[in-house]
Amino acid sequence: MTGTQMLQIKNLGKRFPARAGREPPPWIIQDMSFSVGAGELLTIVGPSGAGKSTLLNIIAQIDVASAGEIVFDGERIAGAEQKTLHPGLNRRIGYVTQDDNLLPWRTTIDNVLFPLEVQGALDDAGRTRAQELIGAVGLTGFERYYPHELSGGMRKRAALIRTLVYDPPMILMDEPFAAVDAQTRTQLQEDLLRLWSLKRKTIIFVTHDITEAIALGDRALVLTQRPAHIAAEHPIPIPRPRAVKDIFTMPGFTAIYEHIRADVQ
Amino acid sequence: MSSADITSDLPEGHAIPRQWIVTAGRIALAVALLAAWEWGARAFGPLFFAPPLATAQRIVEMAGNGKLLTDTIATLRVSALGFVIGCAAGVALPFLLRLSPRATAAIEPFILASMGIPKYALTPWLILWFGIGDAPKVVVVTLFVFYIVLITVFAGVRGVDQRLINMARIIGASERTIARKVIWISLLPFFFTGLKVALPRAVSAAIVGEFLVAVEGIGFSIERARQLSDTTGVFAGIVVAVTLVLIINAAVNALERHALRWRPTDRDMQL
Amino acid sequence: MRGRVWLDRLIVLLILLAVWQGGSAVLGAYWLSSPWAVASRFVTSLLGGELIFHASYTINEAVIGAVIGGLPAVLLPFLLRRQPIVVAILDPFMVGGYGAPKLAFAPLFILWFGIGIESKIALVAAVVFFIVYFSTLSGVRALEPKLVQMAQVIGANERQVGRHIVFPGAVPAIFAGFRIALPYAIGGAVIAELISSNRGLGYLVQTGAMNFDTTQVFVAILAATIIVHGFIAVVDVGERFLLRWRPRGAALIVDHGT
Numbered sequence: 150m151t152g153t154q155m156l157q158i159k160n161l162g163k164r165f166p167a168r169a170g171r172e173p174p175p176w177i178i179q180d181m182s183f184s185v186g187a188g189e190l191l192t193i194v195g196p197s198g199a200g201k202s203t204l205l206n207i208i209a210q211i212d213v214a215s216a217g218e219i220v221f222d223g224e225r226i227a228g229a230e231q232k233t234l235h236p237g238l239n240r241r242i243g244y245v246t247q248d249d250n251l252l253p254w255r256t257t258i259d260n261v262l263f264p265l266e267v268q269g270a271l272d273d274a275g276r277t278r279a280q281e282l283i284g285a286v287g288l289t290g291f292e293r294y295y296p297h298e299l300s301g302g303m304r305k306r307a308a309l310i311r312t313l314v315y316d317p318p319m320i321l322m323d324e325p326f327a328a329v330d331a332q333t334r335t336q337l338q339e340d341l342l343r344l345w346s347l348k349r350k351t352i353i354f355v356t357h358d359i360t361e362a363i364a365l366g367d368r369a370l371v372l373t374q375r376p377a378h379i380a381a382e383h384p385i386p387i388p389r390p391r392a393v394k395d396i397f398t399m400p401g402f403t404a405i406y407e408h409i410r411a412d413v414q
Numbered sequence: 415m416s417s418a419d420i421t422s423d424l425p426e427g428h429a430i431p432r433q434w435i436v437t438a439g440r441i442a443l444a445v446a447l448l449a450a451w452e453w454g455a456r457a458f459g460p461l462f463f464a465p466p467l468a469t470a471q472r473i474v475e476m477a478g479n480g481k482l483l484t485d486t487i488a489t490l491r492v493s494a495l496g497f498v499i500g501c502a503a504g505v506a507l508p509f510l511l512r513l514s515p516r517a518t519a520a521i522e523p524f525i526l527a528s529m530g531i532p533k534y535a536l537t538p539w540l541i542l543w544f545g546i547g548d549a550p551k552v553v554v555v556t557l558f559v560f561y562i563v564l565i566t567v568f569a570g571v572r573g574v575d576q577r578l579i580n581m582a583r584i585i586g587a588s589e590r591t592i593a594r595k596v597i598w599i600s601l602l603p604f605f606f607t608g609l610k611v612a613l614p615r616a617v618s619a620a621i622v623g624e625f626l627v628a629v630e631g632i633g634f635s636i637e638r639a640r641q642l643s644d645t646t647g648v649f650a651g652i653v654v655a656v657t658l659v660l661i662i663n664a665a666v667n668a669l670e671r672h673a674l675r676w677r678p679t680d681r682d683m684q685l
Numbered sequence: 686m687r688g689r690v691w692l693d694r695l696i697v698l699l700i701l702l703a704v705w706q707g708g709s710a711v712l713g714a715y716w717l718s719s720p721w722a723v724a725s726r727f728v729t730s731l732l733g734g735e736l737i738f739h740a741s742y743t744i745n746e747a748v749i750g751a752v753i754g755g756l757p758a759v760l761l762p763f764l765l766r767r768q769p770i771v772v773a774i775l776d777p778f779m780v781g782g783y784g785a786p787k788l789a790f791a792p793l794f795i796l797w798f799g800i801g802i803e804s805k806i807a808l809v810a811a812v813v814f815f816i817v818y819f820s821t822l823s824g825v826r827a828l829e830p831k832l833v834q835m836a837q838v839i840g841a842n843e844r845q846v847g848r849h850i851v852f853p854g855a856v857p858a859i860f861a862g863f864r865i866a867l868p869y870a871i872g873g874a875v876i877a878e879l880i881s882s883n884r885g886l887g888y889l890v891q892t893g894a895m896n897f898d899t900t901q902v903f904v905a906i907l908a909a910t911i912i913v914h915g916f917i918a919v920v921d922v923g924e925r926f927l928l929r930w931r932p933r934g935a936a937l938i939v940d941h942g943t
Binding site: 432435436439440443444447462516517519520521523524527530531532533534535536537538539541542543614617618621622625626633636637639640643645648649652655656659660663 | 689690693694696697698701715716770771773774775777778781784785786788789790791792793795796797868871872875876879880886887890891893894895897899902903905906909910911913914917
Binding site for chain 3: 209210211236237239240242243244246248250252253254255263264266267268295296297315
């Protein structure tokens with residue numbers, strides 16, 4: 150575990166939208182509490198529909214909490230009586246979603262530069278940085294391609310470096326590698342770890358794949374079914390750098406895997 | 415540098431008041447348009463703007479002395495005839511072409527090219543041939559309907575699942591049976607869409623055709639009024655024309671909704 | 686195989702021309718001008734400048750009218766994107782306007798604006814407006830909300846979302862709207878000229894018929910047809926260029942609307 154607490158979730162709750170004249174709606178998330186240290190890569194595992202995406206949406210400030218609060222970098226950013234939302238919290242929280250959400254009418258390089266353009270930071274330093282990231286994930290030569298001309302894995306990489314290009318201190322990732330084949334997924338996981346090792350951001354990575362959770366995370370949280378809260382917490386003592394391809398053979402893997410699988414039931 | 419302030423909207427009890435706002439807004443807009451119309455009449459004078467009241471009176475007058483009825487019948491007569499012929503031709507041609515893909519490929523560019531011909535522009539030449547009776551207008555209406563039906567039926571015929579056709583052939587069905595039982599049923603939805611578009615089009619084409627050649631009809635009365643600087647007549651005629659087409663639009667839509675209830679869906683036809 | 690199709694088409698063309706020529710010979714030039722007469726008059730008219738004079742008049746009407754009608758039709762859905770109540774209030778009026786025969790207003794516009802170019806422009810604008818409005822509206826509505834969310838998380842404000850997400854996403858629909866509307870625009874210009882004008886291709890048709898000069902009638906109609914197809918070609922080229930980011934989709938026969 151690392152030093153300061155970057156993010157603290159305190160008794161977070163979220164219910165479905167209310168309908169006039171009916172009973173109070175059920176809770177999607179109820180009484181969820183956990184923290185994330187600065188520079189930590191936290192993975193969250195849970196069954197589908199448990200509210201993982203909802204949790205990330207609330208942290209990313211595109212959805213509002215019904216109860217509890219969230220403290221980010223010492224500052225209270227979310228709570229039940231919140232009136233306005235600040236998506237992305239002024240670019241301090243990045244969000245890599247399941248669909249790559251690349252703009253289909255922009256080339257790869259223009260997609261990567263999009264945040265800088267929007268933020269008014271499109272200068273030489275920014276362009277250099279974008280080019281470096283493109284090289285770091287092996288997309289060199291594909292800068293002028295349109296998204297429909299790229300493979301699924303390449304689009305994921307582009308979406309990833311699009312978030313990295315403006316350097317948010319914390320990044321949320323919602324099952325970003327779920328929609329590609331196993332081989333590509335392993336490659337993407339390695340790319341992610343390599344990029345992360347260069348600049349230790351705080352990452353919250355949501356997945357339904359236990360292996361992925363173990364391979365990537367410093368710590369893995371297990372969510373229950375709806376109403377979701379934290380069922381268990383598992384530190385992952387496997388040393389870094391990790392060879393994702395051989396994660397199964399790493400010491401301690403099987404034990405953690407069994408523990409998490411038991412908790413997920 | 416700013417972030418969008420969004421308030422997440424909870425669809426609680428807001429549904430009902432919302433509908434009221436929309437309806438109230440529509441009524442308000444309609445009233446405003448009527449008021450603007452009245453204002454226009456006062457501001458621009460009776461030569462350019464017939465006031466709403468005078469227009470309504472004229473329409474009532476036309477209804478009273480039977481002119482409204484005879485005009486409407488004259489226009490609908492032309493539309494109906496053109497519609498029927500155009501539909502028949504527009505349906506027949508794709509089925510004929512189906513028999514020879516080679517002929518279809520050969521003729522297709524000419525059909526596409528002919529679609530660019532401004533059909534109303536043919537009217538003066540048609541008058542030369544047929545005189546100032548119904549015939550020129552019927553031809554023009556036929557052409558409009560023909561192309562609309564042709565395109566939709568053509569798309570439908572092409573879209574028919576080839577597997578269904580193959581299966582029918584294997585079973586031993588003749589081309590005629592295939593045409594009737596497999597293709598026709600599959601393209602019914604396309605056909606109805608085509609009709610839905612073509613029928614109001616037929617009526618409006620008849621009305622516009624009457625601007626160029628007629629002795630009676632709604633379009634004729636509009637154009638005649640214009641030539642006599644009878645602005646009230648122009649306004650009255652246009653209101654009648656627009657109302658007629660909108661009514662037919664609504665009727666066709668309602669008919670489609672009703673027909674959709676018993677018709678088997680395309681899904682039932684898929685293997 | 687491909688060569689055979691073109692040979693077939695050539696044969697069909699020759700048959701059509703032969704029938705046309707034969708029909709003209711049998712019926713007489715008064716009723717049906719011959720292909721040769723039409724072609725040679727077309728060329729002389731073109732070289733003499735008369736055809737270009739009238740054709741450009743008609744084209745002007747169509748283009749200016751399309752701009753005047755098309756611009757607000759494109760802007761309105763964007764401006765009203767965040768006002769669904771306003772859009773809902775307007776909807777029956779827009780649907781009514783779309784369904785109503787705009788060409789029926791031709792005599793009214795001529796009454797108001799005279800037989801000059803203004804009445805034709807007004808008619809074309811009315812025709813184009815409703816077509817492009819509904820096209821653009823569907824394009825704006827088909828917007829992917831996830832793309833908007835992505836942009837907001839990155840820090841885009843409302844204006845940037847409109848410019849970078851909504852507008853590019855709606856461009857295909859806008860093109861589709863204009864491709865449908867332009868032939869109607871020409872058709873509207875011509876019909877207004879047929880009713881009352883002293884210039885333009887419709888005027889040529891009308892005067893040709895009145896003088897029993899069928900050749901002139903055909904030349905004018907031919908010119909108008911070429912213009913319609915030319916407009917469509919221009920829009921298609923523009924679309925292919927601006928929309929090269931799109932994956933290939935199926936092309937359907939489009940209603941040419943004249």
